Amino acid sequence: MQGPRPILASASGNDADGSCGIGRVSSNDEEKHPTKKLLRKILIVGDLGCGKTSIIKRYTLDSFQPYYKSTIGVDFAMKAVNLNNNVTVKAQLWDISGQERFGSLTRVYYREANGAVIIFDSTRPDTLKSAQRWKKELDDKAMASNGRPVPTILLGNKFDLPKRGMICSPSRMNQFCNELGIQTWFETSAKTGYNVDLAMDTLLKYTTKKGSTSSLNNASSDVIPNEDVISVVSSNYNYDALEARYRCCT
Numbered sequence: 001m002q003g004p005r006p007i008l009a010s011a012s013g014n015d016a017d018g019s020c021g022i023g024r025v026s027s028n029d030e031e032k033h034p035t036k037k038l039l040r041k042i043l044i045v046g047d048l049g050c051g052k053t054s055i056i057k058r059y060t061l062d063s064f065q066p067y068y069k070s071t072i073g074v075d076f077a078m079k080a081v082n083l084n085n086n087v088t089v090k091a092q093l094w095d096i097s098g099q100e101r102f103g104s105l106t107r108v109y110y111r112e113a114n115g116a117v118i119i120f121d122s123t124r125p126d127t128l129k130s131a132q133r134w135k136k137e138l139d140d141k142a143m144a145s146n147g148r149p150v151p152t153i154l155l156g157n158k159f160d161l162p163k164r165g166m167i168c169s170p171s172r173m174n175q176f177c178n179e180l181g182i183q184t185w186f187e188t189s190a191k192t193g194y195n196v197d198l199a200m201d202t203l204l205k206y207t208t209k210k211g212s213t214s215s216l217n218n219a220s221s222d223v224i225p226n227e228d229v230i231s232v233v234s235s236n237y238n239y240d241a242l243e244a245r246y247r248c249c250t
Helices: 027-032 052-061 100-110 125-141 170-180 196-207 239-245
Strands: 008-010 036-046 074-084 087-096 115-121 152-157 184-187
Touching (some): 036 125, 036 196, 052 074, 052 152, 074 196, 100 125, 125 170, 170 184, 184 196
Parallel strands (some): 115 152, 152 184
Antiparallel strands (some): 074 087
């Protein structure tokens, strides 16, 4: 199997010195408040054809292609982001194959993850149903240093196309995420870039907080939340009950 191929990018995308264009500070400010540099491993999971690779390309390179070859095993990209005046995060984005035949390999890829993104296709309700399986797999294979599930967000990709199913009801999406222990959700479009930066930067901010599985309600004011904020109430999920409850979304 061919190994991961890194893609390097900065938040600004054009800086010759590799620095980020977001939240730039002067040299005097840097002397007073030395920049804290963090490395965060972020898992990108979801069913085949939901746009995982497209989201990564949009976030790291601000580019889009209508067709990509299916990821075989795993690939990854990197991006440096200034979250505020004194915190710079280098995000490793691990693009995990949605093909089931690579499922036995994922435990190795999930090790030492700091956060996760579950992506579904907003035009295919069955891919949202699969989010339950992906969250359970994350909870089984990727744990934070405090022994709790890693912070996770849910993206309903392909916002530029007519959506179908439960994503049409924000209140039901809130409940769905709340019961699965997903911090929040966004509608995104890799094609237009809609909400991609906002969603990914929000997850990175979760990973820099102490007790990083807390909801946006408890996060500091520099986080820009989705208009529908999720409060995580439990880490004990009854997946069979959830599947029965949300069967109507298909």
